[in-house]
Amino acid sequence: MSQPPEIIRASSIERWSDTADVIVVGMGIAGACAALEARRAGADVLVIERAGDGGGASALSSGIFYLGGGTAVQKAADYEDTPEAMYDFLMANGISPDAAIVRAFCDNCVAHFDWLEAQGVPFERSYFPGKAVFLTTTTCLMSTGNEKVWPYREVAKPAPRGHKVAREGENAGSLAMEALLARCREAGLRASYDSQVTALIMDDNQRVVGVRYRKTGEDHHARASRGVILSTGGFNMNQEMLAEHLPHMLGNSYPLGVPYNDGSGILLGQSAGAVTQSMSGVIATASFYPPSQLIKGILVNTRGERFVAEDSYHGRTASFIIEQPGRKAYLILDSEIFAYPELTDFSHHTLVDGWETVEEMEAGLNLPEGALQRTLADYNAHAAEGRDPALHKHPDWLKPLNAGPYAAFDVSFNKSVYLYITLGGLKTTARTEVIGHDGEVIAGLYAAGACASSVSRDGKDYASGLSLGPGSYFGRVAGRLAAGA
Secondary structure (H helix, E strand, O other): OOOOOOOEEHHHOOOOOEEEEEEEEOOOHHHHHHHHHHHHOOOOEEEEOOOOOOOHHHHHOOOEEEOOOOOHHHHHOOOOOOHHHHHHHHHHHOOOOOHHHHHHHHHOHHHHHHHHHHOOOOOOOOEOOOOOOOOOOOOOEEOOOOOOOOOHHHHOOOOOOEEEOOOOOOOOHHHHHHHHHHHHHHOOOEEEOOEEEEEEEEOOOOOEEEEEEEEOOEEEEEEEEEEEEEOOOOOOOOHHHHHHHOHHHHOOOEEOOOOOOOOHHHHHHHHOOEOEEOOOOEEEEOOOOOOHHHHHOEEEOOOOOEOOOOOOOHHHHHHHHHOOHHHOOEEEEEOOOOOOOOOHHHHOOEEEEEEOOHHHHHHHOOOOOOHHHHHHHHHHHHHOOOOOOOOOOOHHHOOOOOOOOEEEEEOOOOOOOOEEEEOOEEOEOOOOEEEEOOOOEEEEEEEOHHHEOOOOOOHHHOOOOOOHHHHHHHHHHHHHHHHOO
């Protein structure tokens, strides 16, 4: 088990290598936004980053920001959205959500979108109407969550909230980071790269007042007169932490991120007495769509039963697959909608076989006799009426599966390759103050980004963009607050 480092007492420091008002640990999306806002608030800021430059996992991402409430892009696409509708959806969709954190994010999304554009992060006034995991074009707006999935579509009017940065390719997040890092340089931020923070420093009043970091084989001690902001990423590259909190992810699954997503910020926070939250939270994905026609198929487990509405966000679907017996699931298709999943190069979903009849398919998949036949008979009867009383799949994706021959893809968690990121981290207030075991905030310590438990805490409530969106917003909150401490 990964152990937190020992805290260092300020009284033991004979000489400080550097002094700043605010120290930011890590320079991904949250760290860059935190540093920029702290600097613009008048603070002297020192960024300490393990890599040779800023960017982190954010620069490798698909560049989707989950934002809503009526952004300029939503309005340009003629979609009506309000902070209240966004809040209602996220609260209903969330797994034990923090109402204050969700409220702060939703109420400030429009202004935050405007701020991002003002920093040079480009978003087209364009809209993708289909169902996709990510886009490689510059098209901006797309539905990236469970807004249209029952029961959430009845709680709040669905609206697309995924805002993709206008760069072609799979790593559009790099353009967002290029813009933010350029603003950081213009603001005169000081940075120490190739440097790893190895401990926090506290004074006799239990306030975090600095850090110890290692660079070129030597230890340095930097004092922070106002605060330290942790923005170091998740822990999906830390085998010991995964074994403790998410042991099932150590099989076929593949972590998304950079080598430095090793939970170091979480462990640093714990050393100061911080409490963690949602450490078993993970967003895993091995989407069976695109093409979107495959959503008209059904997913069944080894009992031959459906268990999730197939039009769910791919991360939600993956979470339900993980919960099935043996973590096994099959995608059932008929001849009218058959196609190979386009992301098979990543997920390695395998075609089991094709069969002329449902009875033959049931036997070929070793499902209980009669189980799949009953499931399909019930599903087809209701789909012909345009409804799904069992799981409420949206009518847009309903069709009877009665045109043989039939086929099945194995989409099991222990057979396909699932990509994932961790969602657990330090518990914070909506003001990004890190909370200790006594329920009080730890003076001088703030956290934002993937090292903090934020808006989304489980794969069932995740939406693409709920890393960059809240990470960038709460990074700004942390920077302003620490600068004024």
